[in-house]
Amino acid sequence: MKYLKNLFALCLILLSSSAFAQSTPWIENPNHPPVKLRFMLTGEFDPATKTMPAVLEVKLEDDWKTYWRSPGEGGIAPGIKWDKSTNLESVDWSWPVPEHFSLMGLQTWGYREHVSFPLLLSVNNSDAVTNLRGKVTLSSCTTVCVLTDYEVSLDVIPSQLSADSEAMFIYNKALSMVPQKVENGADSPIQIGWDSAKSKLMVELDAGQWRQPEILIDGEPDTVFTLTSLKKRESDADSNSGLTKLIAIFDGKSWLGAPELLGKTLNVTIVDTQQALEFSNEVIPVQVLEDELSLMKVLFIALLGGLILNVMPCVLPVLGMKLSTIIAAPELKRNEIRQQFVASALGILVSFWLLAGFIIVLKLTGQAIGWGVQFQNPWFIGFMAIVTSLFALNMLGTFEINLPSGLQTKLATTGGNNNRGHFLQGMFATLLATPCSAPFLGTAVAFALGADLLTLFVVFTALAVGMALPWLLVALFPQVANYFPKPGRWMNIVKVFFSVMLLLTSLWLITLLSNFIASGILWVLAGLLVLLFILFMAKKHGAPAVVASVSLAILFGSVTAFMTSEQWARPLPTDLVWTPLNETEIATQVANGKTVFVDVTADWCITCKANKAGVILQDPVYSELKQENMVIMKGDWTKPSAPITSYLQRHNRFGVPFNVVYGPNAPQGIALPEILSSAEVLSAIERASSGAMAANPSDQRSYN
Numbered sequence: 001m002k003y004l005k006n007l008f009a010l011c012l013i014l015l016s017s018s019a020f021a022q023s024t025p026w027i028e029n030p031n032h033p034p035v036k037l038r039f040m041l042t043g044e045f046d047p048a049t050k051t052m053p054a055v056l057e058v059k060l061e062d063d064w065k066t067y068w069r070s071p072g073e074g075g076i077a078p079g080i081k082w083d084k085s086t087n088l089e090s091v092d093w094s095w096p097v098p099e100h101f102s103l104m105g106l107q108t109w110g111y112r113e114h115v116s117f118p119l120l121l122s123v124n125n126s127d128a129v130t131n132l133r134g135k136v137t138l139s140s141c142t143t144v145c146v147l148t149d150y151e152v153s154l155d156v157i158p159s160q161l162s163a164d165s166e167a168m169f170i171y172n173k174a175l176s177m178v179p180q181k182v183e184n185g186a187d188s189p190i191q192i193g194w195d196s197a198k199s200k201l202m203v204e205l206d207a208g209q210w211r212q213p214e215i216l217i218d219g220e221p222d223t224v225f226t227l228t229s230l231k232k233r234e235s236d237a238d239s240n241s242g243l244t245k246l247i248a249i250f251d252g253k254s255w256l257g258a259p260e261l262l263g264k265t266l267n268v269t270i271v272d273t274q275q276a277l278e279f280s281n282e283v284i285p286v287q288v289l290e291d292e293l294s295l296m297k298v299l300f301i302a303l304l305g306g307l308i309l310n311v312m313p314c315v316l317p318v319l320g321m322k323l324s325t326i327i328a329a330p331e332l333k334r335n336e337i338r339q340q341f342v343a344s345a346l347g348i349l350v351s352f353w354l355l356a357g358f359i360i361v362l363k364l365t366g367q368a369i370g371w372g373v374q375f376q377n378p379w380f381i382g383f384m385a386i387v388t389s390l391f392a393l394n395m396l397g398t399f400e401i402n403l404p405s406g407l408q409t410k411l412a413t414t415g416g417n418n419n420r421g422h423f424l425q426g427m428f429a430t431l432l433a434t435p436c437s438a439p440f441l442g443t444a445v446a447f448a449l450g451a452d453l454l455t456l457f458v459v460f461t462a463l464a465v466g467m468a469l470p471w472l473l474v475a476l477f478p479q480v481a482n483y484f485p486k487p488g489r490w491m492n493i494v495k496v497f498f499s500v501m502l503l504l505t506s507l508w509l510i511t512l513l514s515n516f517i518a519s520g521i522l523w524v525l526a527g528l529l530v531l532l533f534i535l536f537m538a539k540k541h542g543a544p545a546v547v548a549s550v551s552l553a554i555l556f557g558s559v560t561a562f563m564t565s566e567q568w569a570r571p572l573p574t575d576l577v578w579t580p581l582n583e584t585e586i587a588t589q590v591a592n593g594k595t596v597f598v599d600v601t602a603d604w605c606i607t608c609k610a611n612k613a614g615v616i617l618q619d620p621v622y623s624e625l626k627q628e629n630m631v632i633m634k635g636d637w638t639k640p641s642a643p644i645t646s647y648l649q650r651h652n653r654f655g656v657p658f659n660v661v662y663g664p665n666a667p668q669g670i671a672l673p674e675i676l677s678s679a680e681v682l683s684a685i686e687r688a689s690s691g692a693m694a695a696n697p698s699d700q701r702s703y704n
Helices: 002-015 165-176 294-311 316-328 334-364 378-395 406-414 419-433 441-450 453-476 478-483 490-515 519-541 543-563 583-591 606-616 621-625 642-650 678-688 697-701
Strands: 035-041 051-060 065-072 079-081 088-093 099-103 106-112 114-123 130-141 145-156 190-195 200-206 214-218 223-233 245-254 265-271 276-282 595-601 630-636 658-663 666-671
Touching (some): 035 130, 035 145, 035 165, 051 065, 051 106, 051 130, 051 165, 065 214, 114 165, 200 214, 200 265, 214 223, 294 453, 334 453, 378 490, 419 453, 490 519, 583 595, 583 630, 595 606, 595 642, 606 621, 606 678, 621 678, 630 642, 658 678, 666 678
Parallel strands (some): 595 630
Antiparallel strands (some): 035 051, 051 114, 065 106, 065 130, 079 130, 088 114, 099 106, 130 145, 190 200, 214 265, 223 245, 265 276
């Protein structure tokens, strides 16, 4: 009797395939509501292979993310156990291209917001009821990680499935994001080698088909591979048969000790904007020859970058303070001059070390890192505004008044000729230099922030030595001070001039606070500072000095406007329509034949403002940016922004300004130098646009 009942139920099922659901609803775990998923069959079935496509769709809220099949240095890859299923032979899981994440110094690969995993289910019997019983185990993380289980349950008859358009669309879209597997042949375009002595993996591939590839290594569960270098190895210029190779070097680390990979098979996934391919090759023995001069080259670049910082406008007010103290005291002995300049150099060195320590803390805690990021903090800006204001007043001799204030006495001492004051001058020269970018500086900082902590510290030390080099030269040859003009009444004018420069620096810092504090309050503070400055100037140097200073300022501004070129004399245009930086929109516009100019900037970045006033808003660049085929985008890094920070870091940049030109001939973008010129911008636009093909595709990164 029981057998007849079961047979009757089966007949009813066979007569109505609609009795089976082909998709689950959204499944949530009440203990972890930020993540939900659903399992869907597309309704397609191949009777020849007895396979049916399916898709596992996952949605994650806020900053939650899950992981790729090889998570990296942390995390667990998602998986499904089908041990309670019937008529199910196997499941093939495909993995879309993941994103790179860095948290607490750990490097991981995974997905955020939304991801769909294509699955291919193989069955034993096409006409039998298939009970799909799966337990999905999903690891999701922010600053904490949660391991959650979800139960999937479906009953289907494979041969009687009906097409589900939504599931088919999601499946095909997910499948298009899965790297295409390339069969390994005798003429494989990729080679994987392992140097056991150095625990380094080398991947060599043809460079011709790749522009800016991202390379992922997996296949050895207990080993994590970290990219340390990616560079081209050019063929012999006299040989027409040679090929250009890309050489990627990885550190191989295992939790179980030194890994041994020879003879094993690893997967190499290469992702570019145009394609994503996956290779599987056997590891062969190689000897990795690293460029031992690379760090030395970077240190030399860092020295140059630090040296050039001295001529940037950010540092000039502090240099004025230094020169005025030396000129005002000609009776100083050589030893005293040497001590003062050594103290200033030590101040620069210590300040760079503090910056390095600050960045190391940010790096270890997974925060945004970069050159000048402290100017995203209103407390730092306010502190610098107070300090520069005090220095400006002190240049007028304000704190030389005999007032019963221990603080003012200390300030007077600090601003005088003792070594402690010169040490502080060196420190503040460095802090004021950070909103400026200079040639060579970006390369050195990018190398340092992408390297290990010791290398970061060494490169920042080289930057400090470069910036302190002029100060150290005077310390070595103190007789240089004898060539300075003798002091006289003109020194009062010089002091007033440099105090006004410091005042303008303070006012500029106050304007930066408008992103955090109401403008009305800042206007009051700026007005009080200017009024206080004028009162002290009148008290110290008399009312005629105030009138003379204001008159000279007006005269200087008028003469400058008259003497400079016509393009600087007229007001800067404001009719360029900038759209917010959006990488998806960049790809869309380039696909439509447009050329995209990206400007990543910040209000506190002096070099950014110089680029804008001197190049971007001046003809011929200004007129070029207004053309119909141009799209202009702006990324504002004035305040912390995770998307913009991620964008900069993907381009191996850790500071602003950063300008890139994209186009049909340069979908990866042509990165421009920190200090722009009209010729370089126009050349990049011409080479990226569809109307002008670059002579050599490798030239598209020539500015990087």
